[in-house]
Amino acid sequence: MATLRPTVYSRGSAAAIVLVDLDAPKENGSTFCSTPTGYPLPDHQPFDPGLLRWEENPPKPSRGEPRSGTIFVRDLGHPRYRLQSALLVAVEVDGPHVVAFSHDLDAFGWGDGEGEAVADFKAAVCELFDALREDRANLGPHPQTVLRYLERVIAEDA
Amino acid sequence: MSLRTGDVDRAFKKLGMEIREGKDTLAFFWYKGKLILTSRRSHGKGKIEGNIPNKIRNQLKLREDEFRDLVQCPLDFDGYVALLKKQGLITEERPAQ
Numbered sequence: 001m002a003t004l005r006p007t008v009y010s011r012g013s014a015a016a017i018v019l020v021d022l023d024a025p026k027e028n029g030s031t032f033c034s035t036p037t038g039y040p041l042p043d044h045q046p047f048d049p050g051l052l053r054w055e056e057n058p059p060k061p062s063r064g065e066p067r068s069g070t071i072f073v074r075d076l077g078h079p080r081y082r083l084q085s086a087l088l089v090a091v092e093v094d095g096p097h098v099v100a101f102s103h104d105l106d107a108f109g110w111g112d113g114e115g116e117a118v119a120d121f122k123a124a125v126c127e128l129f130d131a132l133r134e135d136r137a138n139l140g141p142h143p144q145t146v147l148r149y150l151e152r153v154i155a156e157d158a
Numbered sequence: 159m160s161l162r163t164g165d166v167d168r169a170f171k172k173l174g175m176e177i178r179e180g181k182d183t184l185a186f187f188w189y190k191g192k193l194i195l196t197s198r199r200s201h202g203k204g205k206i207e208g209n210i211p212n213k214i215r216n217q218l219k220l221r222e223d224e225f226r227d228l229v230q231c232p233l234d235f236d237g238y239v240a241l242l243k244k245q246g247l248i249t250e251e252r253p254a255q
Binding site for chain 2: 092094097099101106110123127129132136142143
């Protein structure tokens, strides 16, 4: 049985709790991540520890330079959809672009900066939510899991 | 990995994915009346570079070699369905006894 150590990673006012598997080799994707809602990653996918490594030993980026890490998204920038709990989103600097993605949702967005990538990610989540609700009666196992998760975290204002 | 948007469109088309145009191009993979997975790419005709092809590959639930096969042609619809069944993403309903 694996030995899991809860570890808190923080960035500014945001924090994520990650269970680190002490028995697994480091380079073997040994870190499992739990979301702020406590909802497990689908199929307990290994979370890439490289995404969080900077939190353990943060580099010092020059002013204004985007850096990779994780953030909490607290709204969807949508007139009706409101997040009831924050989404944990990984932000990756990818050459000239920034990619924002969620392992839970298998959704991503991108842009020239973190703000643009996160805004694109939010739009992708809203589009996905609309599409899955529209086809609710005909979803396979994976989209069903994603829709259940989205319905748990998104409230719709009248 | 770098891809052209045309490569991704051909891959979506080869898998018979339903395309819906919105802010981006959304692609829906259906099998026997069930929505199995979704993917998306941005509008534009240029290259898709950096990590974005990997994100599309993840949404299609393919390993790197399988995604390469999809783009370069050996992987067809039936092969793709077999891979998704192996991952438990497509489950066949048993006929009632």
